[in-house]
Amino acid sequence: xxxxxxxxxxxxxxxxxxxxxxxxxxxxxxxxxxxxxxxxxxxxxxxxxxxxxxxxxxxxxxxxxxxxxxxxxxxxxxxxxxxxxxxxxxxxxxxxxxxxxxxxxxxxxxxxxxxxxxxxxxxxxxxxxxxxxxxxxxxxxxxxxxxxxxxxxxxxxxxxxxxxxxxxxxxxxxxxxxxxxxxxxxxxxxxxxxxxxxxxxxxxxxxxxxxxxxxxxxxxxxxxxxxxxxxxxxxxxxxxxxxxxxxxxxxxxxxxxx
Numbered sequence: 001x002x003x004x005x006x007x008x009x010x011x012x013x014x015x016x017x018x019x020x021x022x023x024x025x026x027x028x029x030x031x032x033x034x035x036x037x038x039x040x041x042x043x044x045x046x047x048x049x050x051x052x053x054x055x056x057x058x059x060x061x062x063x064x065x066x067x068x069x070x071x072x073x074x075x076x077x078x079x080x081x082x083x084x085x086x087x088x089x090x091x092x093x094x095x096x097x098x099x100x101x102x103x104x105x106x107x108x109x110x111x112x113x114x115x116x117x118x119x120x121x122x123x124x125x126x127x128x129x130x131x132x133x134x135x136x137x138x139x140x141x142x143x144x145x146x147x148x149x150x151x152x153x154x155x156x157x158x159x160x161x162x163x164x165x166x167x168x169x170x171x172x173x174x175x176x177x178x179x180x181x182x183x184x185x186x187x188x189x190x191x192x193x194x195x196x197x198x199x200x201x202x203x204x205x206x207x208x209x210x211x212x213x214x215x216x217x218x219x220x221x222x223x224x225x226x227x228x229x230x231x232x233x234x235x236x237x238x239x240x241x242x243x244x245x246x247x248x249x250x251x252x253x254x255x256x257x258x
């Protein structure tokens with residue numbers, strides 16, 4: 001059979017189209033199309049950075065695994081005690097470094113508030129490692145220990161803290177409660193019990209509210225004090241309940257002055 005140029009071109013085009021379709025629709029180890037979410041795989045595309053630990057590729061929101069950056073509006077302290085918006089700074093650093101770039105994220109099969117939990121890179125540097133080295137995020141020990149690639153995150157945070165970088169320039173801000181290993185055990189071993197410290201409501205006689213304000217101060221409130229009813233305990237931010245003032249003070253909290 002004699003093939004004309006048009007026929008050859010059409011055949012080649014069809015072959016390429018079939019290969020591309022198979023490649024994007026789930027060939028073994030093939031990346032997932034930008035923004036798609038069929039399951040564990042690679043999500044790749046131009047990144048829109050939201051803050052220091054969250055970005056979006058296409059329609060998919062992605063939570064960077066193993067770290068926790070300050071939220072927009074969160075305040076950190078300088079050595080002189082003055083506050084600064086470390087949340088906005090962390091987000092800006094992430095945008096300048098990764099915003100608009102082609103990012104590849106490995107979906108680790110976990111979800112956080114409908115966000116894909118992933119390890120992301122621009123091909124040159126790991127997103128989480130960049131933020132940790134700059135002192136723009138904490139290492140989230142509870143989750144970092146779950147994966148081989150993130151087990152060194154605690155050391156990166158410690159190096160940034162030693163150098164007084166970013167959020168560690170002043171008094172060390174507290175790590176979020178949800179980043180702590182459960183009861184000091186391995187992150188792979190979830191807690192089977194629920195204690196007063198890990199709930200949003202008081203348990204039994206443990207009615208003292210241990211709050212952490214935006215400046216990082218740990219202040220406890222007794223029933224009947226001025227701000228007691230307004231304080232909402234959020235364990236994911238390190239806030240907790242105490243059963244006695246002695247317990248609260250031993251843990252590093254001070255009594256509210258009002």
